[in-house]
Amino acid sequence: MVKVAHVQLCSCCGCLVSLADTYEKLLDVLNSIELVYCQTLADAREIPECDIALVEGSVCLDDHHSLEVAQEVRKKAKIVVALGACAATGGVTRYCKGNQLSKPVHSSFSPLTEVIKVDLAIPGCPPSPEAIVGVITAALNGDMEYLQPYAELAEKGSEACGCDVIYKVVNKSLCMGCGTCAAACPTRAIEMLDGRPNVLKELCIKCGACSVQCPRIRFPELIEKIE
Amino acid sequence: MRWNRMNPFGSYKKVVSARSTLKEVLKKAQDGGIVSTAFIYGLENNLLDGVIVADNAGEFKAVPKVATTPEEVLEAAGTKYTVCPNISVLKSAVREYGCEKIGVVGTPCQVRAVRKLMKYPVGFRHVPDKIALIIGIFCMENFPYYGLKLIVEEHCGVKMEDVVKMDIGKGKFWVYTRWGETKAIKLKETHPYEQIACHVCTDYTAELADISTGSVGSPDGWSTVFIRTAKGEEIFNKMVEDGYLEVKPIEEVKPGLGLVEKLALQKKEKNMKEIEHRKELGLPIPY
Ligand SMILES: Cc1cc2nc3c(=O)[nH]c(=O)nc-3n(C[C@H](O)[C@H](O)[C@H](O)COP(=O)(O)OP(=O)(O)OC[C@H]3O[C@@H](n4cnc5c(N)ncnc54)[C@H](O)[C@@H]3O)c2cc1C
Ligand code: SF4
Numbered sequence: 001m002v003k004v005a006h007v008q009l010c011s012c013c014g015c016l017v018s019l020a021d022t023y024e025k026l027l028d029v030l031n032s033i034e035l036v037y038c039q040t041l042a043d044a045r046e047i048p049e050c051d052i053a054l055v056e057g058s059v060c061l062d063d064h065h066s067l068e069v070a071q072e073v074r075k076k077a078k079i080v081v082a083l084g085a086c087a088a089t090g091g092v093t094r095y096c097k098g099n100q101l102s103k104p105v106h107s108s109f110s111p112l113t114e115v116i117k118v119d120l121a122i123p124g125c126p127p128s129p130e131a132i133v134g135v136i137t138a139a140l141n142g143d144m145e146y147l148q149p150y151a152e153l154a155e156k157g158s159e160a161c162g163c164d165v166i167y168k169v170v171n172k173s174l175c176m177g178c179g180t181c182a183a184a185c186p187t188r189a190i191e192m193l194d195g196r197p198n199v200l201k202e203l204c205i206k207c208g209a210c211s212v213q214c215p216r217i218r219f220p221e222l223i224e225k226i227e
Numbered sequence: 228m229r230w231n232r233m234n235p236f237g238s239y240k241k242v243v244s245a246r247s248t249l250k251e252v253l254k255k256a257q258d259g260g261i262v263s264t265a266f267i268y269g270l271e272n273n274l275l276d277g278v279i280v281a282d283n284a285g286e287f288k289a290v291p292k293v294a295t296t297p298e299e300v301l302e303a304a305g306t307k308y309t310v311c312p313n314i315s316v317l318k319s320a321v322r323e324y325g326c327e328k329i330g331v332v333g334t335p336c337q338v339r340a341v342r343k344l345m346k347y348p349v350g351f352r353h354v355p356d357k358i359a360l361i362i363g364i365f366c367m368e369n370f371p372y373y374g375l376k377l378i379v380e381e382h383c384g385v386k387m388e389d390v391v392k393m394d395i396g397k398g399k400f401w402v403y404t405r406w407g408e409t410k411a412i413k414l415k416e417t418h419p420y421e422q423i424a425c426h427v428c429t430d431y432t433a434e435l436a437d438i439s440t441g442s443v444g445s446p447d448g449w450s451t452v453f454i455r456t457a458k459g460e461e462i463f464n465k466m467v468e469d470g471y472l473e474v475k476p477i478e479e480v481k482p483g484l485g486l487v488e489k490l491a492l493q494k495k496e497k498n499m500k501e502i503e504h505r506k507e508l509g510l511p512i513p514y
């Protein structure tokens with residue numbers, strides 16, 4: 001049995017809902033895992049030793065509890081997964097700036113990937129259930145080739161923005177206008193104009209989905225095997 | 228270098244020459260009407276409930292459309308030699324249109340995009356399992372819309388509004404007008420208008436599609452068709468059994484597979500060089 005923990009930091013719980021949204025696939029996975037910690041679903045109070053920790057939410061640097069939980073999870077888990085935009089790239093919490101009741105001093109939020117060493121990051125707001133199942137299944141099978149792109153995002157993908165498809169693709173003469181980025185965006189911050197993405201900055205929540213889905217930045221070789 | 232970069236066609240089960248038996252399709256289709264026939268067949272037989280096509284928004288401007296009826300598929304038949312972001316409406320097909328069995332047609336790069344989002348569906352909740360059929364069309368290069376317009380208006384001397392069909396073949400770019408005229412220029416004259424991002428593309432025959440089709444290799448009015456996956460094979464065989472397609476062995480048609488191979492390898496070699504060049508300059512390339 002592989003021990004899995006779900007840890008919630010500064011987040012909306014939508015990532016856990018997305019995990020639950022895998023329905024029967026989750027049940028398949030549940031046969032080989034034991035959910036040892038999840039404050040929403042079970043009453044364990046302390047994060048126990050575990051194989052995989054799925055952590056959603058960013059870390060409030062002005063809240064010592066938030067920081068401690070982040071460090072604790074790194075100590076207890078063999079594999080730490082930043083689940084969803086807030087943990088992986090900051091997401092909507094990038095825009096937090098405090099001065100609200102009841103804790104006006106809670107103003108600084110950083111993605112988990114910038115606070116502790118994270119092994120895998122699954123961006124998206126929310127990350128799709130299929131992506132979560134894909135990562136958990138690959139982790140159970142030790143399929144490192146499949147996980148490689150998620151490992152890279154954990155290491156260097158924390159600064160996500162709609163501008164990525166402009167800087168890394170359009171500006172680099174790589175965009176061929178497929179429109180995948182526009183479809184991936186959860187807030188419709190990308191419209192296709194003249195066969196190129198146009199990013200509406202006011203709508204972007206810095207979730208990273210667009211650049212992660214762009215086939216002109218990263219195209220893992222294993223995709224080329226079809227049946 | 229990847230193992231299949233210099234393999235001309237990618238993996239496939241079977242390659243044939245084929246054309247539709249549907250008169251209304253043959254009238255509007257670019258070549259043998261394989262794409263439109265497969266989509267119409269799929270919609271009529273409940274194998275598909277929505278298909279993503281490139282509609283003609285007038286004067287060969289291309290816009291992606293989710294088509295749910297054979298009539299809409301027919302309207303969108305024929306090649307627009309300009310970028311059409313087909314994948315941008317994929318999530319709408321699932322959400323707004325409520326489609327559960329989606330057919331997608333696209334250039335090789337768009338087919339690759341679909342395969343990627345099926346394996347790594349970060350921003351595509353409940354989409355991968357709804358993709359029922361991926362049809363790829365061969366592609367040597369594409370043009371931004373004003374590139375196409377310059378080719379047609381400046382080089383061919385035809386107004387965009389008078390064009391009924393464009394075609395690339397036999398080393399030329401052809402324009403057919405509604406007055407029954409035909410104009411052609413050497414393909415070489417169109418090179419300056421190519422989308423430069425196409426120059427790092429090493430896929431000619433849409434290697435990751437379920438079925439790929441193009442004009443090269445088969446006679447006028449016919450298509451060369453690669454059947455690549457089990458899914459593609461199943462629907463293709465059904466279409467033949469039900470009399471929607473006429474099929475000939477590719478060995479029996481002219482110019483045949485040799486020409487497709489030559490062009491595929493030309494594209495791969497030329498664009499691999501561009502990839503190497505960009506690496507030398509320290510520019511990023513897809514990896
Ligand atoms: C940019 C481009 C370059 C091409 N280059 C070659 C080539 O080098 N060699 C070759 O053999 N064939 C090439 N083709 C393919 C060829 O022109 C035909 O599209 C193909 O043979 C299918 O014909 P059909 O009669 O089966 O399809 P039809 O029944 O006519 O259907 C064609 C389908 O393609 C869709 N479509 C049209 N334009 C686009 C577009 N820009 N982007 C995405 N989808 C589109 C239409 O909506 C329609 O559903 C190219 C096509 C394009 C778009
Ligand atoms: S543009 Fe859209 S997909 Fe891209 S980071 Fe912003 S919100 Fe996410």
Ligand code: SF4
Pocket residue numbers: 165169170174175176177178179180181182195196197213214215216
């Ligand atoms: S996903 Fe497609 S349209 Fe968007 S930036 Fe990448 S290549 Fe361009």
Ligand code: SF4
Pocket residue numbers: 176334335336337366367368369422424425426428429430
């Ligand atoms: S040449 Fe390649 S990148 Fe360009 S449109 Fe065709 S398939 Fe896409």
